[in-house]
Amino acid sequence: MGNATRNESDPEYPALLAEMLALRDEVVTGSTARLQSLVGANTAGAYPVSARNLADYLMLRCRDLRPLQLRLARKGLSSLGRVEAHVRASIDEVIHVLAALCGSPAPPLGPPGAPEFDAGNELLNSNTQNLFGPSRPGRTTRIMVTMPSEAATNEKLVQELLESGMDCARINCAHDAPPVWERIIANVRRAEQDQGRHCRIMMDLGGHKIRTASLEDGPAATRLHPRKDGVTDVRVPVMVALVATSPQEMPAPTPADVRLQTEDRVLSALQTGDRLQFTDQRGRSRELVVERPLEGLGWLAHCSKTSLIGPDTEMRVMRWRDGRWDRVAIGAIHLGGHPRAPVKIRLHCGDALRLTGPEQPGRPRELDARGHESEPARIGITEPRILPSLQPGQRVWIDDGKLGAVVEETDADSVIVRVTHAPPDGMRLRADKGINFPGADLGLGPLSQKDLADLEFVVHHADLVGFSFVESAADMHVLMTELERRDAESLAIIAKIETMQALQNLPEIMLSTIGHRALGIMIARGDLAVELGGERLAEIQEEILWLAEAGHVPVVWATQVLETMAKTGTVSRPEMSDAALSVRAECVMLNKGPFIVSALRTLDTILHRMQDHQHKKMPQLRALHLAAWHHATVHHDSVFRT
Numbered sequence: 001m002g003n004a005t006r007n008e009s010d011p012e013y014p015a016l017l018a019e020m021l022a023l024r025d026e027v028v029t030g031s032t033a034r035l036q037s038l039v040g041a042n043t044a045g046a047y048p049v050s051a052r053n054l055a056d057y058l059m060l061r062c063r064d065l066r067p068l069q070l071r072l073a074r075k076g077l078s079s080l081g082r083v084e085a086h087v088r089a090s091i092d093e094v095i096h097v098l099a100a101l102c103g104s105p106a107p108p109l110g111p112p113g114a115p116e117f118d119a120g121n122e123l124l125n126s127n128t129q130n131l132f133g134p135s136r137p138g139r140t141t142r143i144m145v146t147m148p149s150e151a152a153t154n155e156k157l158v159q160e161l162l163e164s165g166m167d168c169a170r171i172n173c174a175h176d177a178p179p180v181w182e183r184i185i186a187n188v189r190r191a192e193q194d195q196g197r198h199c200r201i202m203m204d205l206g207g208h209k210i211r212t213a214s215l216e217d218g219p220a221a222t223r224l225h226p227r228k229d230g231v232t233d234v235r236v237p238v239m240v241a242l243v244a245t246s247p248q249e250m251p252a253p254t255p256a257d258v259r260l261q262t263e264d265r266v267l268s269a270l271q272t273g274d275r276l277q278f279t280d281q282r283g284r285s286r287e288l289v290v291e292r293p294l295e296g297l298g299w300l301a302h303c304s305k306t307s308l309i310g311p312d313t314e315m316r317v318m319r320w321r322d323g324r325w326d327r328v329a330i331g332a333i334h335l336g337g338h339p340r341a342p343v344k345i346r347l348h349c350g351d352a353l354r355l356t357g358p359e360q361p362g363r364p365r366e367l368d369a370r371g372h373e374s375e376p377a378r379i380g381i382t383e384p385r386i387l388p389s390l391q392p393g394q395r396v397w398i399d400d401g402k403l404g405a406v407v408e409e410t411d412a413d414s415v416i417v418r419v420t421h422a423p424p425d426g427m428r429l430r431a432d433k434g435i436n437f438p439g440a441d442l443g444l445g446p447l448s449q450k451d452l453a454d455l456e457f458v459v460h461h462a463d464l465v466g467f468s469f470v471e472s473a474a475d476m477h478v479l480m481t482e483l484e485r486r487d488a489e490s491l492a493i494i495a496k497i498e499t500m501q502a503l504q505n506l507p508e509i510m511l512s513t514i515g516h517r518a519l520g521i522m523i524a525r526g527d528l529a530v531e532l533g534g535e536r537l538a539e540i541q542e543e544i545l546w547l548a549e550a551g552h553v554p555v556v557w558a559t560q561v562l563e564t565m566a567k568t569g570t571v572s573r574p575e576m577s578d579a580a581l582s583v584r585a586e587c588v589m590l591n592k593g594p595f596i597v598s599a600l601r602t603l604d605t606i607l608h609r610m611q612d613h614q615h616k617k618m619p620q621l622r623a624l625h626l627a628a629w630h631h632a633t634v635h636h637d638s639v640f641r642t
Contacts (some may be wrong), residue, residue: 015097016071021107023068024091028113031055038511042350046559048515050123050552053114055083057550058507059180061542075101077472082617084549085120088113115552123552128320128586131197131492131520131554132168139407141583141607142167144202145600148178148592152183155190160597162199162466163363166233170466170589173454174206186301187446187463202494205451206445207468208434212398213358215342221281221310222258222338224303225231235639237302240288242267242335256300261337261553267298269330271319276301276333278315281308288315299634310338326633345377345429348588349422351377355396355415357384362429379429394440401432401530438531439500447476452482459488466494466522471501473512480517493517494556497544498524500531506544510551521548522589525559545584551618562603566593570604584612584617 034055035047036086047055060083069079077097085088092109099106115123132142145166148265149156161169169188171181185201192199226235241256244264276288286309288301290467313335317328345364347353352365354376355499362379381387387410394407396417446469458465467479476495483491495502496507502509513519523544529537541557548555562579564572581600582588588607590599 012071013098016068016075016077017095017104019068020091020095020098024088024095024109027056027087027091029057030059034058035511036509049119051511051514053085053087053120054507054510054514054547054551057084058546060087060091061546069477075597084546084616085124085129085552086115087117087550088116089120094119101637109557120552124549124554124586125545126127127518127552128554129199130518131494132587133200136167139165139604139608139611141585141611142588143600143603143607144168144170144558145596146170146590146592147184147188147612149180151187152176156186157597158184159188159191159194161587161600162188162195162197163596166199166600166602167586168464169201171201171203171462172206173204173458174209176351176396178457181457181461193264201461202466203454203458203462204496205454205458205468206448207451208383208442208448209436210381210383210386210442212429212431212435213362213382214574215345215362215379215429217340218343219310220338220340221308222260222335223307224258224286226304235304237304240303241294241297242270242288242290242299242301243294251307259337260335262298262333262588263333266317266330266333270299270317273320274328275318275325276315277318278307278309278313279557280308280313284398287318288545309335311336334364342431343381347377347419347422347429347468348426349419350483351419351422353405353417353419354378354410355387356380357387357413358382362431371500377429380575381435383442384413386437386440386444387413387415389442390437390440396440397436397438397530400526401436403427403429431444434530436499436525436527436530441501441607446470446478447482447487447545455482455486458485459483459491462491463506464492464494464520466496468496469499469502470495470497470509471499472505473508476509476513480513483517485577490518494520494522496522496524496530498527498557501512503528503532503540503544510553512549514551514553520554520556520587522556522558523585527559545616552624556589557582557585558589559591561590562599563589563591563593565602566590566596566599568593569598571597579606580610583607583614 014066031052032055035051060080063567065080069081072094073079078090078094080094082261093108121283128142128258135142136227143165145161145168147169161356169184171184173181179204188201189198224238225292226238228234229236238258239256241259242262244261244267247382270290272290272292274290276290278286280286284307286303286305286307288303290299290301292300294300311334315333315335317330317333318325319328343363345362356378360378360380363377365377366375368587390407390410392407392410396405396407397403398405402423403419405417405419407415407419412637455465465479465483470476470479479493483489494512495513496502497506510519510521521544523541525537525541527538532540545555559573561582562575564570564575583606588603590596590603593599613620
């Protein structure tokens with residue numbers, strides 16, 4: 001009785017109750033208006049509960065709740081910090097508790113119109129299962145793996161991936177072609193049958209991925225580079241086949257690392273032990289030592305030092321006789337069959353770069369007779385249609401943000417940008433590297449012609465379609481319409497959030513799709529980091545997780561998860577921590593690499609362990625090993641098992 005009296009006399013409880021009632025009214029009124037503006041006027045019960053809950057959450061988060069949270073927490077009440085999946089139910093529960101503490105009857109709140117506490121969590125779990133299939137024992141977060149081209153011919157690799165924890169196989173339509181995709185899918189389906197497991201297939205539409213175009217060919221040259229043997233760290237000479245036929249027409253394999261062409265008169269004059277001496281293109285004295293004949297082909301020689309040679313590199317044959325090296329009188333020797341590598345374009349801060357169409361191959365800057373720049377370096381881009389839409393001041397990022405620039409000048413068919421961000425020693429610009437124009441309206445449309453062609457294959461083979469570079473609710477409508485035209489109304493969509501526009505329009509993208517199509521959200525952290533900056537990405541990925549949970553939409557945590565391990569087989573501690581955080585998503589994506597199976601097994605273990613500690617934003621308070629260890633130490637227990 002005393003506690004009830006103290007509560008009723010505490011002015012903070014009525015004040016909190018009044019503020020919570022006002023907050024609820026603000027949320028309900030605002031979310032209804034938002035739904036009506038986007039979906040159209042309707043009866044309150046006609047909106048999908050997930051859309052209603054997302055609209056509630058958006059209204060709730062329009063204001064700074066931190067002062068209210070602190071006041072609620074001081075009284076031992078819910079601070080509204082984990083309301084995402086059940087916004088109105090959480091608010092109503094706090095109101096009911098406050099009314100009881102004030103000694104007042106529960107105020108009439110009307111029907112919730114949104115999911116109750118348990119129903120909100122169950123909706124997210126159900127939607128996740130619909131997209132990615134049943135979970136594995138001990139791990140509810142699914143794992144998606146990007147399929148390498150090798151998966152089309154290496155059935156054992158696919159079997160290992162499925163056995164090691166893969167729940168969804170991703171095929172990137174920007175690579176390979178339908179015959180390869182079909183063989184990959186066949187191998188996945190066969191592995192499913194063999195192991196009695198389920199594995200969904202997601203096919204990513206390539207979208208309008210803007211990349212650097214080709215470079216001009218540089219001078220023909222061959223680099224002879226001795227390698228380390230990998231065991232004793234001793235350098236192994238590079239083996240060179242000297243042949244009469246073109247290296248591209250060699251009839252049989254040889255033990256050579258490099259094959260170069262020379263004249264028959266030279267081959268017929270050579271002997272074992274001869275040395276072809278030359279000055280390479282860097283002015284260094286080098287030699288090829290003739291080892292032995294190659295049956296019916298020519299001679300095998302070796303080079304012990306790094307050398308750079310081309311068609312103009314002149315060689316002379318030296319032979320040991322009478323106790324000294326004599327020159328063999330067979331005239332000048334030049335080797336052919338050298339490849340033509342792309343030119344090198346290295347850019348530094350302050351350098352200019354001209355962006356053009358792909359028909360003009362990239363090249364370095366040109367200098368006049370006095371050594372002054374007469375024409376900046378040039379690179380083509382794969383979507384020249386965007387060039388007229390670029391304005392001075394537009395930011396440009398190339399190669400995943402490694403090179404930054406800003407537009408300075410524009411003309412009818414090109415744009416000049418000025419480099420603003422580059423490593424201290426400059427950066428080499430290469431072909432087929434991504435280019436981002438943060439915030440720019442490029443006017444390309446949501447689907448490319450290739451996307452539309454690829455959809456014909458996707459609708460017959462995939463369980464999910466990845467929508468690259470989606471930026472608006474209108475874009476989602478375009479894809480849904482194309483799927484309906486192909487009788488694929490049930491095909492689920494994974495909207496890939498990878499641009500500033502997509503991020504700004506994420507609520508509308510979700511609200512316009514919920515109730516019409518099974519939906520997932522992919523946090524494409526690579527492109528987002530380029531668009532936003534790495535510091536901002538750390539915050540934004542959290543906000544995307546919260547919004548998606550409020551809409552009961554499963555999230556795919558993607559890009560560079562355990563990337564070092566997948567590519568090199570070595571462990572990166574920061575990547576381990578990143579993988580641990582990914583347990584808050586419904587699915588985690590691994591990219592391909594030579595050590596993908598090891599990376600997959602590691603991620604599977606991490607997710608198993610972290611599931612006992614974290615569910616979305618909520619820490620899971622299982623028995624803590626460190627606390628148990630301290631207890632065992634204090635009480636002299638002899639056994640502690642981690």
